[in-house]
Amino acid sequence: GGIYRPVWLEAKPAIHIEHVAVDARADGTMNLRIRLQGATGSEKLKASLYSVAQPTGAPISQDLNKIDTAFYQCRWNGVKAWTPEGPHLYRLVLSLLDNQGKELHQTETRVGFRTIEFRPQDGIYLNDTKLVMKGINRHSFHPDGGRTTNKAIGLQDALLIKEMNMNAVRSHYPPEEHFLDACDSLGLLYIDELAGWQNAYDTSIGANLVKEMIERDVNHP
Numbered sequence: 227g228g229i230y231r232p233v234w235l236e237a238k239p240a241i242h243i244e245h246v247a248v249d250a251r252a253d254g255t256m257n258l259r260i261r262l263q264g265a266t267g268s269e270k271l272k273a274s275l276y277s278v279a280q281p282t283g284a285p286i287s288q289d290l291n292k293i294d295t296a297f298y299q300c301r302w303n304g305v306k307a308w309t310p311e312g313p314h315l316y317r318l319v320l321s322l323l324d325n326q327g328k329e330l331h332q333t334e335t336r337v338g339f340r341t342i343e344f345r346p347q348d349g350i351y352l353n354d355t356k357l358v359m360k361g362i363n364r365h366s367f368h369p370d371g372g373r374t375t376n377k378a379i380g381l382q383d384a385l386l387i388k389e390m391n392m393n394a395v396r397s398h399y400p401p402e403e404h405f406l407d408a409c410d411s412l413g414l415l416y417i418d419e420l421a422g423w424q425n426a427y428d429t430s431i432g433a434n435l436v437k438e439m440i441e442r443d444v445n446h447p
Contacts (some may be wrong), residue, residue: 240264243322245294247444250318252307252341252353258298260320267293268325276317278395284336287323307353308338308447310393313413338410338447359415362387363395366402380405384412396421400439418443422440 229434241264260271267290274285274351286300297388306314319334345352350357368379380402387395395409409416420439426432 234267238263239331241269241322243333244319246320246335248318248335248337249338250447251341252303252339254302255443256300256302260296260298261320261349262290262294262296263292265290265322268324269330270325270447271296271298272323273298273300274319274321275305276319282316305339306406308340309353310413310415313411314335314338315410335445336407336410338446357415359394361392361415362390362397363394364397364401366397366419375402377404381408384408387414388412400443403442410446416446
């Protein structure tokens, strides 16, 4: 279930940021794993953080230490943690610069600062507070359009879940990206899974599907 949308390919320069995975913790610590294409190792990465439209602190720069994959760590002071009750979000802008400071490529992603812990025989903790997850299973289906949904329907579903005083939602397949965006904005916890694949995660197709899902959705808080 889901919607078909054409994929428009972004024209990227020869040296560019291929993918970024962000682990933003509640204390402002941020760990990034950045996959690069065409980099020589002489480039520099610059990270800028924005709350809505205002910069949050000065940009942070770091020399590259690997050509294909860069591991980048920084800390932002004064950020607000993401919680279901206060879903604070930020725009992280990453710039790849040459050794003269000229920008080669720029990409951005929306992030929330939160620390998730799984404590054995205890439960799930978010920002050191134990979570009691109360939620519902959602399918990409609507009486007006069948399995053809859109952003307005996704937002309507997310708002309805919040109105029912729930804080969590799951489905049997990866959701539309705009639904995850709505969950981030409204403070809904999402269990992202390929449950419909069941016992075939280790097949070649299953492994590819899991990889694609994680890469697409990894930065949603």
